[in-house]
Amino acid sequence: xxxxxxxxxxxxxxxxxxxxxxxxxxxxxxxxxxRAYAIRLTGSAADADDAVxxxxxxxxxxxxxxxxxxxxxxxxxxxxxxxATDQIRSRRASDELDDERAEDPGLxxxxxxxxxxxxxxxxxxxxxxxxxxxQCWVLKEVGGFSYEEIGERLGMSVVTVRGKLARARATVVxxxxxxx
Amino acid sequence: xxxxAGSAGIGETGFTLDDLSDYLDRGRTPAIAAIDNSPECQAMxxxxxxxxxxxxxxxxxxxxxHPMLEEGWLGGxxxxxxxEVRAGRDIPLTAPDPRASxxxxxxxxxxxxxxxxxxxxxxxxxxxxxxxxxxxVGGLVTVDLAISVVLQTPVLELAEQVRQRVYTRxxxxxxxxxxxxxxxxSDVHIVTxxxxxxxxx
Numbered sequence: 001x002x003x004x005x006x007x008x009x010x011x012x013x014x015x016x017x018x019x020x021x022x023x024x025x026x027x028x029x030x031x032x033x034x035r036a037y038a039i040r041l042t043g044s045a046a047d048a049d050d051a052v053x054x055x056x057x058x059x060x061x062x063x064x065x066x067x068x069x070x071x072x073x074x075x076x077x078x079x080x081x082x083x084a085t086d087q088i089r090s091r092r093a094s095d096e097l098d099d100e101r102a103e104d105p106g107l108x109x110x111x112x113x114x115x116x117x118x119x120x121x122x123x124x125x126x127x128x129x130x131x132x133x134x135q136c137w138v139l140k141e142v143g144g145f146s147y148e149e150i151g152e153r154l155g156m157s158v159v160t161v162r163g164k165l166a167r168a169r170a171t172v173v174x175x176x177x178x179x180x
Numbered sequence: 181x182x183x184x185a186g187s188a189g190i191g192e193t194g195f196t197l198d199d200l201s202d203y204l205d206r207g208r209t210p211a212i213a214a215i216d217n218s219p220e221c222q223a224m225x226x227x228x229x230x231x232x233x234x235x236x237x238x239x240x241x242x243x244x245x246h247p248m249l250e251e252g253w254l255g256g257x258x259x260x261x262x263x264e265v266r267a268g269r270d271i272p273l274t275a276p277d278p279r280a281s282x283x284x285x286x287x288x289x290x291x292x293x294x295x296x297x298x299x300x301x302x303x304x305x306x307x308x309x310x311x312x313x314x315x316x317v318g319g320l321v322t323v324d325l326a327i328s329v330v331l332q333t334p335v336l337e338l339a340e341q342v343r344q345r346v347y348t349r350x351x352x353x354x355x356x357x358x359x360x361x362x363x364x365x366s367d368v369h370i371v372t373x374x375x376x377x378x379x380x381x
């Protein structure tokens with residue numbers, strides 16, 4: 001009987017008991033999503049790979065604290081969010097030129113609407129959002145976190161998170177108008 | 181600001197984009213009639229929601245485009261976790277020489293129990309715990325394990341087979357005196373065919 005046919009809850013229980021093979025099945029199953037999410041959050045594949053790796057090592061050590069093993073996927077998302085935002089904060093501390101990242105001169109709005117699909121267009125719009133706005137957006141819409149949680153993770157006040165989200169929404173809705 | 185709603189707000193409601201964004205994230209409660217009755221506000225809320233769901237689609241597409249993890253990266257991860265094995269308690273064994281002490285880790289016993297249970301066709305062991313005097317040679321212990329079984333197999337028979345195999349295996353490889361072995365069927369699973377799509381690999 002192969003572990004690949006097992007449900008998340010069973011794999012999480014076995015992993016919590018120290019079964020590295022079960023953990024590997026969980027990682028193969030959810031890793032690609034976690035990585036995609038972390039790339040959108042950090043804006044960098046290298047940072048995402050580091051954050052996901054660190055998160056999974058932490059998860060391995062803390063799995064026995066997870067009360068409901070059937071919720072392992074969303075728990076992993078929260079651990080990855082934590083590591084990815086830690087990385088964002090430490091990068092911010094060492095990178096005073098943060099704002100310049102936001103003003104990427106690359107593609108203009110005209111080019112965006114020429115993108116081959118709605119998802120490509122959204123990808124370009126998100127890539128052009130100022131970093132803080134994009135992070136708030138991804139944590140909210142993909143991570144499903146509350147303003148309070150986002151504020152805590154990014155070291156911002158709830159008021160700041162609210163403002164950044166609203167601005168991100170305004171930009172995304174406007175720039176994506178052609179794709180409605 | 182890219183979208184100036186002016187002092188009259190969106191749809192002349194007096195509500196700004198920030199307000200609508202907030203309202204959406206509060207799950208539109210408590211309901212605000214002025215927003216709920218304004219076509220402009222409703223259109224804006226619908227757009228905001230659509231963009232949220234499109235963002236989730238985007239991440240799902242990213243995932244589909246990279247469905248496999250890079251093996252080198254995965255190998256590094258697995259190596260790291262193998263260095264942090266949670267061995268659990270030490271379970272003593274009788275040493276042939278009284279000056280020596282021998283023990284086996286709880287983690288190794290669990291591994292033994294899992295492999296005994298998994299050897300029953302149609303069964304996968306979930307959690308397993310050892311209770312009782314594990315830290316005494318020959319101590320009386322209780323084994324508690326949860327199993328998942330394949331649908332449409334006689335459940336009681338499978339559970340009994342698991343119990344017997346775990347008992348035999350523990351008897352052969354440890355000095356524990358086994359009190360009871362409680363087997364709980366906590367889940368059922370469906371066998372995936374190797375050819376099936378998805379992540380079964």
